[in-house]
Amino acid sequence: MASAISQAEAQLSLLINNFLGDEKQLESTFPLVIEIITLKNLLNPAPEQTASSRTLEQNGFESIKKNFSGQSASNLLYIDANELKKYDSTLQKFSSRLTSLLLSKFPRSRLAAVLLIKQSCEQSLYILFQHAEKWIMHLINLLSKSEILKTQEAAISALISILDTANNYTDLQRDIVTPNVSKFNVALISLIKTNIKIFPAVSNALVWTCTSFPGLMRTNSEKAIKACLQFLDGSYVISNPKLVMCACECISSLSTVGGKNNSSERWLENFSKTITTIDITLNKVYQSVDTAVYEGTKSHYDMDFSFDDYIVGLPLLVDRCASLTELVVSFLTNEVKDPVMVPVEEVIHIINRLGSVNSKTKVIFT
Secondary structure (H helix, E strand, C coil): CCCHHHHHHHHHHHHHHHHHCCHHHHHHHHHHHHHHHHHHCCCCCCCCCCCCCHHHHHHCHHHHHHHCCCCCHHHHCCCCHHHHHHHHHHHHHHHHHHHHHHCCCCHHHHHHHHHHHHHHHHHCHHHHHHHHHHHHHHHHHHHCCCCCHHHHHHHHHHHHHHHHHHCCCHHHHHHHHHHHHHHHHHHHHHHHHHCHHHHHHHHHHHHHHHHHCHHHHHHHHHHHHHHHHHHHCCCCCCCCHHHHHHHHHHHHHHCCCCCCCCHHHHHHHHHHHHHHHHHHHHHHHHHHECCCCCCCCCCCCCCCCCCCCHHHHHHHHHHHHHHHHHHHHHHHHCCCCCCCCCCHHHHHHHHHHHCCCCCCCCECCC
């Protein structure tokens, strides 16, 4: 009876030769390929008793350990050296084929490659150790090119998965994770400016970076916040409220990343900016009613407050207040690692202002 390694090698060879080699048919055969790899566990088969402990003398324990990380030492004693060598050769062919598909001229082939790379690195630490650096580079490059939305979303998901797993190993953390997380952040911020449809995926990735690598996010946090603010200008409250919620979560998370100040001071600074920006917006909205005008001196977010046509501008400003209010809620509800000082007086002040105008408020005619 053939061993698990021998069976995995045969099935993997079949997939490479009969399915992954034909790019024109790959779109229709891909579901079968990914299902077989996942269900049959082809990239990390369980060793069986197929040979004597002679394998250890020929290849060394560490070489086998790299191939089958997580298997017990007693199981490793029975791996046949020739089967292991043949299986390793097939794995290299499989990985090379994924790299070729990733660089293919066919968009659907690139999408298939991204999904297979993610699955491969999740299933096999050996493949991750061997190819993570090269694949991360290609995946980040995909984010900077004109690519279909599904491929870019899949690339973001794959990068998060690979970097998150690699971060558990000191060598990979130093040589691969640390240099590439910053590049990943830059690519994500650039994506916000070029394709708003991908923003939910980008927002999720930026929040993950803030949580997992706050130190590597510091240099890009201001640029990321500035890019996210476009979704809080009032344009998306009705048309796409999901983008508003994603922007709020992203900005509140970015505000916990310390820069020159510590994370608590940073949080308070951006929270106060949000309150002040609401105040300035309300000054414009309440320009035609008899109510107190708040003259603040604190810094605020850089937004356009001037409109030639108030028929267009006034509803936008009202929706901007709604967006920024959601941001205040996000600041107050998101978890923070360090204790923060909530300016309760400012919160009460903005609540009073938001409710200060009603149907009985006197209108000023100009």
